[in-house]
Amino acid sequence: MSVLSSNSVFTSLLQNGPFTVTKEIKHNGHFSAQTRQWVKCLQQDPNNRTKYRALRGQLFEFLAVNNIEEIDELMVNSALRQQRSERAFHLLGNMFGLEGNLNEIKDRVDEYARTADEVIHSIKGKILAPFASYIESTNEIEVINNPVELLIIMFNGKYHQKARFEARRKIILMTLAGSIDQRERETEIKNKFSEFLSFLNGYVWSPNLTIGEYAPVFLHSKHNLDDYYCNEVNVVPPHKIKSIEPAPGEKLTLIKRRSFTVGKKKIPIYVSIRKKPQAAKVLKLLRKNEKNPGIAVDDELGLMGVLDSFSDIKTFQQHLTHSASKANSLMVLEDISDTLIDDSQYGGTATGSSDKTSMMKFFARLGGMRVEFIIHTNKTWLNYMFQHDVAHNEYEVKRMFDSGVIELLFPNDIFHLEHDKARDEMIKFFRKQV
Incomplete structure (x- = not known):
C-alpha cells in the first residue's frame, strides 16, 4: 500500500x-461554502470520516479543549498554554512509557x-542536496520542540501555509x-x-588483533564505461600503489580490512557494522x-562484510556459527537470499531495488x-558502490521517491519541487560522482 x-x-x-x-485558515465559518465542500469531500470516504473523528478527538484531548474555537484562546494566553503544555508532557510520558520528572520527560521529547529535524536534514544533505533551497525548513518551526506549541501553530493564520504544514509534519x-x-x-x-x-x-x-585494528589495501578495478559494471578487481597493497596509473574505466578504492582465523589461515574481511540511527x-x-x-x-543491527572470494564467504559463515557456539549460543540463519554465484536476479521486493x-x-x-548480514565479494561490493541502477546511492534516491x-514530506504545492524531475537529476548527480 502506497x-x-x-x-x-x-x-x-x-x-x-x-x-x-x-x-x-477559515475554521470559524461553520457553514461557509469552503466548509460545506470539505464536509462533502470527507463524506465520500468512510475511512477518512473515521480517521477525522479519531484525530479530532486526540487533538482536543491533548490540548484539553472542546472545540476548535477554544484553540484561539491558547494562542493568546501564555499562562494557559504553559499549563496545557505541562499536562501534555505528562500524557506523552505515560503513552511512551517514559520514567522521570517533568524535566526528564521534556528532555526526551526534545x-x-x-x-524529526534530523530526518529533514538527512534528506537535504544527501538525497536532495542540490535542491536544499527548495526544502529548507522554516526557522520558527525548527526551533520549536513543544508539541502543544506546534499543534497551535497548525491553527494559527498568522503563520504561512508552509510553516503550518511543517509544524504538522x-x-x-x-x-x-x-x-x-x-x-x-x-x-x-x-x-x-x-x-x-x-x-x-x-x-x-583474529585473537592476535587489537580491538579496532585493520590493514589498509586498495582494490584496483576495471569497469564498463557505459554502466560502470565491474569486470575485474585485484587487491593491491599500499606500497605498490604508486606504480599504478588508473586508465579510463579503472578505479582505485581504499578499504580497511580486519581478519578472522580458521585453522592456520588468516582471512581478510572488510566490515561495516551499524546500528540504524533514529x-x-x-x-x-x-x-x-x-x-x-x-x-x-x-534490521536494527547489521553487518556488511566484503571478502575476496565466494569460498571465503562460505568459510566466514561456518566461522560465525562456530564462534556463536564458543559464546554458548546456537546461531540460526533466517531469510537467506544469495545471488553471488551465478549473478542470478536478486528478486528484492523493496521499492527501488534492482x-x-x-x-x-x-x-x-x-x-x-x-x-542482518549483507555479504559481498570485492566485485559485487564495487558494483554496489558504483554500477548504474545498482549503486546504493541510486537505490536510496529511487526508494525515497x-x-x-x-x-509526502515535500508536496509540490508548498515546496515547488518537481518530484519526477528531481528524481532523474539526482540519479544523474550520483552517477557523475562515480
Whole structure:
C-alpha cells in the first residue's frame, strides 16, 4: 500500500487528501461554502470520516479543549498554554512509557523533536542536496520542540501555509521517533549492539588483533564505461600503489580490512557494522507506510562484510556459527537470499531495488539478537558502490521517491519541487560522482 494512497496510515500529512493544509485558515465559518465542500469531500470516504473523528478527538484531548474555537484562546494566553503544555508532557510520558520528572520527560521529547529535524536534514544533505533551497525548513518551526506549541501553530493564520504544514509534519515525525524510542527501550537494542560488538571482538576476529585494528589495501578495478559494471578487481597493497596509473574505466578504492582465523589461515574481511540511527528508522517507517517499528524495522543491527572470494564467504559463515557456539549460543540463519554465484536476479521486493544486485543476505539469530548480514565479494561490493541502477546511492534516491516519501514530506504545492524531475537529476548527480 502506497504512502500516498487513500488508505495510507499517514493520511493526515497528505496534501491531496481531506487534511490538506490550505493557504488560509477559515475554521470559524461553520457553514461557509469552503466548509460545506470539505464536509462533502470527507463524506465520500468512510475511512477518512473515521480517521477525522479519531484525530479530532486526540487533538482536543491533548490540548484539553472542546472545540476548535477554544484553540484561539491558547494562542493568546501564555499562562494557559504553559499549563496545557505541562499536562501534555505528562500524557506523552505515560503513552511512551517514559520514567522521570517533568524535566526528564521534556528532555526526551526534545530528542524526538531533534530526530524529526534530523530526518529533514538527512534528506537535504544527501538525497536532495542540490535542491536544499527548495526544502529548507522554516526557522520558527525548527526551533520549536513543544508539541502543544506546534499543534497551535497548525491553527494559527498568522503563520504561512508552509510553516503550518511543517509544524504538522514535525508532530508526526516526533510521534514516530517516540514509538521507535519506546521499541528500543523494550528490546534493549543499545545493550544488544554493545553485546554484538563484544561477540565479534571476543570470538570472531583474529585473537592476535587489537580491538579496532585493520590493514589498509586498495582494490584496483576495471569497469564498463557505459554502466560502470565491474569486470575485474585485484587487491593491491599500499606500497605498490604508486606504480599504478588508473586508465579510463579503472578505479582505485581504499578499504580497511580486519581478519578472522580458521585453522592456520588468516582471512581478510572488510566490515561495516551499524546500528540504524533514529532518523533512518523514521524514514523506513514512512517508506513502509507503517507506524509500528516492531513490524517495519527488522534490521536494527547489521553487518556488511566484503571478502575476496565466494569460498571465503562460505568459510566466514561456518566461522560465525562456530564462534556463536564458543559464546554458548546456537546461531540460526533466517531469510537467506544469495545471488553471488551465478549473478542470478536478486528478486528484492523493496521499492527501488534492482534485480541486477548481487549479494548474500541473511539474518542471524544468536545470543538473544537478530542481526542482518549483507555479504559481498570485492566485485559485487564495487558494483554496489558504483554500477548504474545498482549503486546504493541510486537505490536510496529511487526508494525515497518511488515510495512516495519525498512527495509526502515535500508536496509540490508548498515546496515547488518537481518530484519526477528531481528524481532523474539526482540519479544523474550520483552517477557523475562515480
